[in-house]
Each structure stands twice: as C-alpha cells, then as structure tokens.
Amino acid sequence: MTATQINPASALPTTGEFRLEVIAIPVSDVDRAKQFYGSLGWREDVDFKIRPDFRVVHMTPPGSPASVLFGKGVTNAEPGSVSALTLAVDDVDAARAELVSRGIDVSEVFHGASGFDLAGQDAREPGRDPENQSYSSWASFSDPDGNGWLLQEIKTRLPGR
Structure with missing residues (x-):
C-alpha cells in the first residue's frame, strides 16, 4: 500500500x-x-x-x-525536547514570510527529505519541491526553548484526509 x-x-x-x-x-x-x-x-x-x-x-x-x-x-x-510539531499551511513561502516579518528565525524553504526525517537518510534540498507536490515543501523554526516546529505546505490533501 x-x-x-x-x-x-x-x-x-x-x-x-x-x-x-x-x-x-x-x-x-x-x-x-x-x-x-x-x-x-x-x-x-x-x-x-x-x-x-x-x-x-x-x-x-x-x-x-x-x-x-x-x-x-x-x-x-x-524544555525544548519536542520536535516535528507540524503546522499545515496553504503556501509555505507566504507562511514563512509572515513569521519572518514577525521577527521569527525561520529556515529557508526546503524539499527532499521529509521534515520528519531525523535520521537524515535523504538530504534536504534548498527551495520548494520542483514538482510543487503537496506535503513536499517545508520550513522550520524553534521556540525559545528549542521545541521544533515545521511548516508543511499542503495544497491538496490525500484521500480520506
């Protein structure tokens, strides 16, 4: 499956x-x-x-x-031990820009490895997913304690979601 x-x-x-x-x-x-x-x-x-x-x-x-x-x-x-808290966004670039405008240190947009891939088997590639697929473009930031957040662009949800 x-x-x-x-x-x-x-x-x-x-x-x-x-x-x-x-x-x-x-x-x-x-x-x-x-x-x-x-x-x-x-x-x-x-x-x-x-x-x-x-x-x-x-x-x-x-x-x-x-x-x-x-x-x-x-x-x-x-404190700071939680990672991969995920915020689904319609437009990762716009969401990132909004957070940056609020003074938040946000990573550049990336694709390739899932934001959840802690083993680092696949490299994160800079920029948006070249095929513009949902679930494939990310950005990340942390709160002051280091709890990690991900922005995940979802334009079209998988069936059943």
Whole structure:
C-alpha cells in the first residue's frame, strides 16, 4: 500500500469522534513562551494560575482547531525536547514570510527529505519541491526553548484526509 492509498477496511469502528485538541509542550519560562507564541499571531485561549506550582496556558494558531498547552507543572518532559510539531499551511513561502516579518528565525524553504526525517537518510534540498507536490515543501523554526516546529505546505490533501 502506498502513502496515497487508504484502506477503509482498516478503520476501526467507533461510537464517536476522537479529536486531537491539545498538545502539551515543555517550556522553561511560561511568560517567555506566552510572549513568543503571541508574537506568532496565536490566540491566547486561557492562562489559568491555579496554584504557585501549577499554571496552564493554551495558545491556538490561526485557523487551527487544536492548541498547544504549556505552563508550570503540566509535563515532565525537558524544555525544548519536542520536535516535528507540524503546522499545515496553504503556501509555505507566504507562511514563512509572515513569521519572518514577525521577527521569527525561520529556515529557508526546503524539499527532499521529509521534515520528519531525523535520521537524515535523504538530504534536504534548498527551495520548494520542483514538482510543487503537496506535503513536499517545508520550513522550520524553534521556540525559545528549542521545541521544533515545521511548516508543511499542503495544497491538496490525500484521500480520506
């Protein structure tokens, strides 16, 4: 089976939907992270200071049904230890340009190796995918702690998506 084929028989029956809504990311300084994600143009949904050792912040990217959660006492992961957090964008060049205009250090657009290829088997090639295929042009950036983000251009979704 190729990546473009979907096997409906493998879908599990369910009594309802399972929607991914929140991803926890580890940060060392909650206020610095809140300022950074706000500078990306992300909406602040909540900032609950529940106890001195427990604070929860939710920030949501424009157009996303899912948000990131960070704070104090919300994860045992080391700050900066999360990678390949992926933002699907219609136009990777435009998304990159917007982030750069906001003062964010974003990689140049690349293609070739998947943004998820940590083994580095295939080299990243500079520029957009020459065939302009969806899922094949990327850019990357990190938050102040080093949590890694990818911009992935998706113009046409695979079947079933």
